[in-house]
Amino acid sequence: MRRLRDVFYINANFEEQSFIYYGMEFQEFIKYCPVELENLLITDGQFITNGFNYHWNFETAEGKEGILELTEEDIYGLGNFHWIDYSNEEDLNQCTPEEQAEVLYLSHFCKPLKSPFFDRINNQFVYLAHDDGWFCKLYCRDLSTFKEIIANKIIGAVSTNKRRKIYPMSDEVKNQLFEFTKEGLLIDFSHIFRDSRSVGLYFYVIGHYKNMDEMYNNLERNKQRAKVRGYLEHKNKQWKIDIC
Known part of the structure; x- marks a missing residue:
């Protein structure tokens, strides 16, 4: 059984209250x-x-x-x-x-x-x-529930050291990430950057995909062509987003 946790891709349709995603x-x-x-x-x-x-x-x-x-x-x-x-x-x-x-x-x-x-x-x-883990279409009665799932999954992915406490995201950060899902958000867990003071990872807005083979097999090209490239960092007990 293949474990698919290197990236998390979310393609949201807020009007029909649905999310198509890969990697969870x-x-x-x-x-x-x-x-x-x-x-x-x-x-x-x-x-x-x-x-x-x-x-x-x-x-x-x-x-x-x-x-x-x-x-x-x-x-x-x-x-x-x-x-x-x-x-x-x-x-x-x-x-x-x-x-x-x-x-x-x-x-x-x-x-x-x-x-x-x-x-x-x-x-x-x-x-x-x-x-x-490869493809899921989820209909969600309360859209904010999936916003919390995204934040919880990111925190879970970077919380590998019990000595380092990872604090919750602010509503502002969660809302910003959630808005990106409307244009196809790719969160990259393959390279998590850590030092003594911070932990962070990159994310990309790569557009709408329903075919996860197409999304994943062209992953590097999709990153290079991303509409938005950002860095999500946890430092000094809080999360922040920098757009690259």
Whole structure:
């Protein structure tokens, strides 16, 4: 299983409340997500959980423990891995045939018939991944949730020394990075620069990609042609962005 953590690419569409991204696996998503999910309905990806819903004929991951167990499975080996979260089984079982059809359409075609969010089950996300860590399209009810995920993933990537405390990002820095995702943000973890006083890394605004092979296989060219090149640095207990 290939581990893909050298770069993190995010292509955001704020209008449809979606993100296409590369470089974050399912277990990282759960780790860095500030929202604690209650249950997952697995709409594509078989024989991976211990739960099953007979009303939907799909596997489920129930509760915090079930979801954590799922993060330990070989998600990459599934190929497609699609899920939608839900509040509780009673509400899930009360979904109408029309609502079920909408969820199935969304899982199969990776786009909604109407909306990716269903009030009956109160889902926060629709997660549509292929080859865990390579491609994911995420529908996010609250866009600011993904802003926090980005910040948490960056902090997690640079926090390798327990003796050096990495402080949270200010809202200003998080907002600036988040705005860049609208034009295709590439965060480069392959070269993290450290000295006794600071830690930092480069990021690039490289444009919109839906094909991750095209994005990743031309990575150096995409960096060179970036619309924006910046350096994100943690120093003196705070984060700052310098545009190069």
